[in-house]
Amino acid sequence: MAGLSPDSPLRGFVGYHLKRAYMSIHSDFVASLTHLDLKPTTYSALAIINENPDISQTDLARALAMERSNIVVMVDELQARGLIVRNKVPTDRRVYALRTTSKGIELFLEASRAVKKHEDKLLDGFAPEERAQLVEMLIRIQQVK
Amino acid sequence: MAGLSPDSPLRGFVGYHLKRAYMSIHSDFVASLTHLDLKPTTYSALAIINENPDISQTDLARALAMERSNIVVMVDELQARGLIVRNKVPTDRRVYALRTTSKGIELFLEASRAVKKHEDKLLDGFAPEERAQLVEMLIRIQQVK
DNA sequence: TATTGTTATACTCTATAACTATA
DNA sequence: TATAGTTATAGAGTATAACAATA
Numbered sequence: 001m002a003g004l005s006p007d008s009p010l011r012g013f014v015g016y017h018l019k020r021a022y023m024s025i026h027s028d029f030v031a032s033l034t035h036l037d038l039k040p041t042t043y044s045a046l047a048i049i050n051e052n053p054d055i056s057q058t059d060l061a062r063a064l065a066m067e068r069s070n071i072v073v074m075v076d077e078l079q080a081r082g083l084i085v086r087n088k089v090p091t092d093r094r095v096y097a098l099r100t101t102s103k104g105i106e107l108f109l110e111a112s113r114a115v116k117k118h119e120d121k122l123l124d125g126f127a128p129e130e131r132a133q134l135v136e137m138l139i140r141i142q143q144v145k
Numbered sequence: 146m147a148g149l150s151p152d153s154p155l156r157g158f159v160g161y162h163l164k165r166a167y168m169s170i171h172s173d174f175v176a177s178l179t180h181l182d183l184k185p186t187t188y189s190a191l192a193i194i195n196e197n198p199d200i201s202q203t204d205l206a207r208a209l210a211m212e213r214s215n216i217v218v219m220v221d222e223l224q225a226r227g228l229i230v231r232n233k234v235p236t237d238r239r240v241y242a243l244r245t246t247s248k249g250i251e252l253f254l255e256a257s258r259a260v261k262k263h264e265d266k267l268l269d270g271f272a273p274e275e276r277a278q279l280v281e282m283l284i285r286i287q288q289v290k
Numbered sequence: 291t292a293t294t295g296t297t298a299t300a301c302t303c304t305a306t307a308a309c310t311a312t313a
Numbered sequence: 314t315a316t317a318g319t320t321a322t323a324g325a326g327t328a329t330a331a332c333a334a335t336a
Contacts, residue, residue, distance in 0.1 A: 006193050006196065006197045006200065006204065006208040007193060007208055008196055009192040009193070009195065009196045009257075010189060010192055010193075013260060013264055014264060014267070014268060014276065014279060014280055014283075015170050015171070015174055015260075015263075015264060015267070017280050017283040017284055017287075018163075018166060018167050018170060018283055019167060019171070020283070020287050021163060021283040021284075021286045021287045022163050022164060022167040023210075023287075024286065024287040024289075025160050025163060025286060025287075026160070026164070029160055041326090044155060047154040047155055048151050048152060048154070048155075050154065051151065051153055051154045052151045055151065056294075056295095057294075057295065058293080058294060058295080059151065063151040063152055065168075066326095066327080067327070067328060067329085068294075068295070068296085069295085069296070069297080069298090069327095069328080069329085069330095070326080070327065070328085071295090072295065072296060072297085092293095092294085092335080092336070093294095093334080093335060093336085094293065094294040094295070094334065094335050094336065095293090095294055095295080095335095096294085096295075112154075115158060115160075118160075119158055119159055119160060121289065122159070122160070122286060122289055123159060123286075124289065125285060125289075126282075126285075130282065131159065133278075134159060134279075134282050135159055135162050137271070137275065137279050138159075138162040138163055138165070138166040139162055139166075140270060140271075141166045141169065141170060141267060141268070142162075142165050142166045142168075142169040142170075144169075144266065144267055144269065144270075186303095201317075201318095202317070202318065203316080203317060203318080211303095211304080212304070212305060212306085213317075213318070213319085214304095214305080214306085214307095214318085214319070214320080214321090215303080215304065215305085216318090217318065217319060217320085237312080237313070237316095237317085238311080238312060238313085238317095239311065239312045239313070239316065239317040239318070240312095240316090240317055240318080241317085241318075
């Protein structure tokens, strides 16, 4: 049997802790959405479409950092569930203008409450300043690029 | 075209920033290891085997949070490359005792230097206290479970 | 020529079930 | 009966290439 801390050589890396924290929060995030039959990606898509009415699939792909080809099937599903609509655009007949339906908005708002609850549980011991400081550092990290 | 911040509805969530920071660092992490033909998982496996001589595949799986079945093929690869050895254990003939070879240790050390460099670049603007504070918060998050 | 949406495909990661040999 | 290692397989998620319609 290995010792109590077989991961000790990795603990010196910030990235290791970042990954573990992300994994941990992600599984709880997924769980908080399953009862609404949403996944992180479909929830994020709803959020972005709702915030950006008439967004195209290409722009949605960019916002979600996904391939356009993979957006198609997800948009198909959201449309089949009546959560969004694909409207034709007269000025450019190649593109679709995506919009949330009232049903989509309702589901998005309910999901947002669930995600909020999940975050509050997650950050239970964090003071507001700590929370802000954490976000600030996370943003700084991704800006190094 | 969407606005400049199509993701604004998601920015209120800490988990969103955590994911983005993780994604960002992860791709750079992967890039820092490719020249040694290592992936995050194989590097971590080397690290854990090196720190825990004679660890079993089952315990390695637990430490890496991977399935035992998926460990097999990875251990096969590390063994085929001469980085680790599978020794038989007389007291329990079901298990293998994994150990890094001198070649494996050498590669691990070189990879560790590469990862260190990657982390230093990533955390360039971070004071030592900030860095410690970040790690402390990340650990706190994953302990909420 | 370039771009949007689309299809098909492949590749990686991960998860599950069933088997064998040992305990 | 339980466990270690193994095999095969299936399911996500993601990436690439090629195509028709339109710009």
